[in-house]
Amino acid sequence: MENGLIIELKGVSKSFAIGGGREFLALKGIDLEIHQGEFTGLVGPSGSGKTTLLNLMGALDNATEGSVRVLGRNVESFSHTEAAHFRKESIGFIFQSFNLLPVYTVFENVEFPLLVAGVAAEERKKTVTQALEWVGLLDKMYSRPTQLSGGESQRVAVARAIVKKPRIILADEPTANLDAENSHNILRTMVKLNQQLGTTFVFSTHDQKVIDYLRRKITLVDGRLFKDEALTPKLAGNDK
Amino acid sequence: MRTLLLLALKNVRGAGLRTWLNVATLSFGFVTIVWMQGIYEGMMRQMVTAQIDTEYGGGQFWHKAFDPFDPLSFEDAHGEPGDALKKLVAEKKATPILLRTGAIFPNGRAQSVVLRGIEPTQEIVQIPGGVLLREGEALPGLIGKRMAEATGLKKGDTVTIRWRDVSGTFDATDVEVVEVMNIAVPGLDAGQLWLPLRTLRRLIGSAEATTLFVTEKGYVESHIEDPNFVWKNNDFLLSEERAIFESKKAFGYILYVILMAMGLLAVFDTQVLSIFRRRREIGTLMALGVTRSEVVGLFTLEGSLHGVLALFAGALWGIPILAHAAKIGIGLPKMSDNMGIAIGARLYASYAPQVLVVTLCVLLCSVVVVSFLPARRIAKMRPTDAIRGKG
Ligand SMILES: Nc1ncnc2c1ncn2[C@@H]1O[C@H](COP(=O)(O)OP(=O)(O)OP(=O)(O)O)[C@@H](O)[C@H]1O
Numbered sequence: 001m002e003n004g005l006i007i008e009l010k011g012v013s014k015s016f017a018i019g020g021g022r023e024f025l026a027l028k029g030i031d032l033e034i035h036q037g038e039f040t041g042l043v044g045p046s047g048s049g050k051t052t053l054l055n056l057m058g059a060l061d062n063a064t065e066g067s068v069r070v071l072g073r074n075v076e077s078f079s080h081t082e083a084a085h086f087r088k089e090s091i092g093f094i095f096q097s098f099n100l101l102p103v104y105t106v107f108e109n110v111e112f113p114l115l116v117a118g119v120a121a122e123e124r125k126k127t128v129t130q131a132l133e134w135v136g137l138l139d140k141m142y143s144r145p146t147q148l149s150g151g152e153s154q155r156v157a158v159a160r161a162i163v164k165k166p167r168i169i170l171a172d173e174p175t176a177n178l179d180a181e182n183s184h185n186i187l188r189t190m191v192k193l194n195q196q197l198g199t200t201f202v203f204s205t206h207d208q209k210v211i212d213y214l215r216r217k218i219t220l221v222d223g224r225l226f227k228d229e230a231l232t233p234k235l236a237g238n239d240k
Numbered sequence: 241m242r243t244l245l246l247l248a249l250k251n252v253r254g255a256g257l258r259t260w261l262n263v264a265t266l267s268f269g270f271v272t273i274v275w276m277q278g279i280y281e282g283m284m285r286q287m288v289t290a291q292i293d294t295e296y297g298g299g300q301f302w303h304k305a306f307d308p309f310d311p312l313s314f315e316d317a318h319g320e321p322g323d324a325l326k327k328l329v330a331e332k333k334a335t336p337i338l339l340r341t342g343a344i345f346p347n348g349r350a351q352s353v354v355l356r357g358i359e360p361t362q363e364i365v366q367i368p369g370g371v372l373l374r375e376g377e378a379l380p381g382l383i384g385k386r387m388a389e390a391t392g393l394k395k396g397d398t399v400t401i402r403w404r405d406v407s408g409t410f411d412a413t414d415v416e417v418v419e420v421m422n423i424a425v426p427g428l429d430a431g432q433l434w435l436p437l438r439t440l441r442r443l444i445g446s447a448e449a450t451t452l453f454v455t456e457k458g459y460v461e462s463h464i465e466d467p468n469f470v471w472k473n474n475d476f477l478l479s480e481e482r483a484i485f486e487s488k489k490a491f492g493y494i495l496y497v498i499l500m501a502m503g504l505l506a507v508f509d510t511q512v513l514s515i516f517r518r519r520r521e522i523g524t525l526m527a528l529g530v531t532r533s534e535v536v537g538l539f540t541l542e543g544s545l546h547g548v549l550a551l552f553a554g555a556l557w558g559i560p561i562l563a564h565a566a567k568i569g570i571g572l573p574k575m576s577d578n579m580g581i582a583i584g585a586r587l588y589a590s591y592a593p594q595v596l597v598v599t600l601c602v603l604l605c606s607v608v609v610v611s612f613l614p615a616r617r618i619a620k621m622r623p624t625d626a627i628r629g630k631g
Pocket residue numbers: 016017018024026044045046047048049050051052053204
């Protein structure tokens with residue numbers, strides 16, 4: 001199932017200006033390959049560079065050094081507009097804090113990526129309904145984000161990330177604000193997606209619950225790739 | 241782009257009270273400015289109409305020595321016209337006016353006046369000269385309301401006048417005020433005493449003396465060459481009034497700026513605040529593939545929508561008020577006198593379409609600019625920071 005190479009990092013470093021003319025090196029010479037259909041997690045202590053790495057893969061930020069190839073394209077050389085188009089077409093993001101658009105209903109939030117991509121109305125309705133069915137939120141279609149629980153909000157965010165069927169979904173601590181039950185719920189949905197659509201998932205997490213679902217665990221320490229291990233998921237996605 | 245417009249509409253609606261406060265302030269500014277411009281435009285029109293109807297006609301031929309600002313010039317500023325002007329008068333396309341300085345003695349106190357000789361039967365300007373045809377013991381004289389008030393003279397009163405004839409000799413006689421007329425142009429009223437032209441000519445001892453000729457309204461400037469008289473068109477004649485008027489208008493601009501500043505500041509403030517508070521949302525939009533310039537566009541649109549909504553709201557509550565000002569008018573007791581230009585008792589607002597369009601465009605554009613300026617900051621935000629609500 002793991003065939004094509006879709007994320008390829010070579011000698012990637014990322015430094016941040018931290019004032020006084022000094023720089024902080026958040027990532028140091030990272031070499032990493034991720035293949036189509038992986039269910040991979042980046043773990044490591046706080047500040048080890050997990051989010052930074054995810055941001056580079058998602059073309060939200062540029063590497064200071066090295067090359068970042070995603071889906072065969074050199075992300076590090078993108079202009080802002082190119083990066084935006086790339087994200088629109090190929091990447092789904094899930095954030096720790098859900099980041100739903102507050103004035104939109106659940107349906108409209110999920111619909112938004114399709115609107116931006118210029119999908120026709122009928123097709124949109126069908127796809128959004130499908131995505132909401134996936135995450136089990138059809139009955140909350142017309143609710144607003146403020147009316148949702150944390151678990152429901154994150155499910156909307158998942159639906160929004162998957163609705164355009166991106167090749168890659170990058171999830172930055174998606175369960176950090178959820179309780180155990182909701183976490184499992186979300187994770188099972190993601191495993192299902194991964195298995196049925198072949199979507200590649202890359203997580204950043206501290207959460208053992210997430211780690212239990214992973215098939216590959218990449219440990220970062222202090223901006224360096226410390227360990228890269230294959231796992232046998234303790235928990236399967238298909239159990240109801 | 242349509243997506244962003246819809247999102248902008250939702251955001252603006254979602255902002256609730258704040259939106260409506262902005263819209264209210266802006267629409268108040270919009271309507272007041274249009275209203276004020278209507279008032280100024282109306283004033284201007286009424287002033288020009290009154291001046292043309294009662295004083296300037298279609299333009300005037302002035303005696304070469306005539307200087308309306310120098311009453312001393314009146315003594316010599318009269319003469320006989322050439323044949324062309326005479327013909328114009330005979331055809332009733334122009335009427336002669338004679339100006340002299342003199343003095344009146346209401347209640348025994350001396351007061352200087354301008355004696356204005358006018359043909360009682362003329363129909364060129366709207367001066368009710370017909371009343372001067374009355375025969376009586378004293379000479380018939382006509383004054384305006386302001387003059388009546390300033391001198392205490394009433395209809396039927398007799399007053400002594402004194403003048404100098406062409407040879408410089410003083411003489412005096414009695415004049416009976418046969419009518420007090422209501423006239424919009426202050427310059428034809430205050431300090432003016434109207435007499436039949438023939439009488440005034442007789443008093444000064446010069447049968448053909450004329451200071452100026454007023455041509456009929458709509459008179460087309462034909463090149464009449466006259467040794468004594470020079471043509472003055474209405475552009476020239478009205479320049480003084482227009483200058484006074486422009487200075488009044490300048491005051492209006494200050495008010496416009498204040499009114500707009502209120503509305504624009506409210507929008508600016510809302511923009512700054514919402515960009516600050518909605519960084520996370522901005523980051524999310526960027527993560528979803530909306531480009532920076534589109535996000536800048538979105539926020540500019542949101543701010544600008546306040547202006548568009550204000551336009552609609554202003555039309556809703558403003559049009560009845562504006563229409564009322566144009567149709568029913570506004571009573572302005574004596575205000576016209578204080579302003580030194582002729583308006584009349586009621587002022588009717590008048591809205592020039594070009595002025596209206598230009599004004600509304602300028603107002604809307606300033607809302608767009610004020611919305612855009614804070615939104616530019618978004619282009620400097622890093623998506624990674626914005627997503628976390630920073631930057
Ligand atoms: N914009 C920035 N400017 C300066 N330093 C930054 C910036 N972003 C991240 N860093 C630094 O880079 C390092 C890695 O940050 P990163 O957010 O990737 O860590 P993380 O592994 O995701 O941590 P956590 O588990 O707490 O989310 C941290 O030390 C952080 O302080």
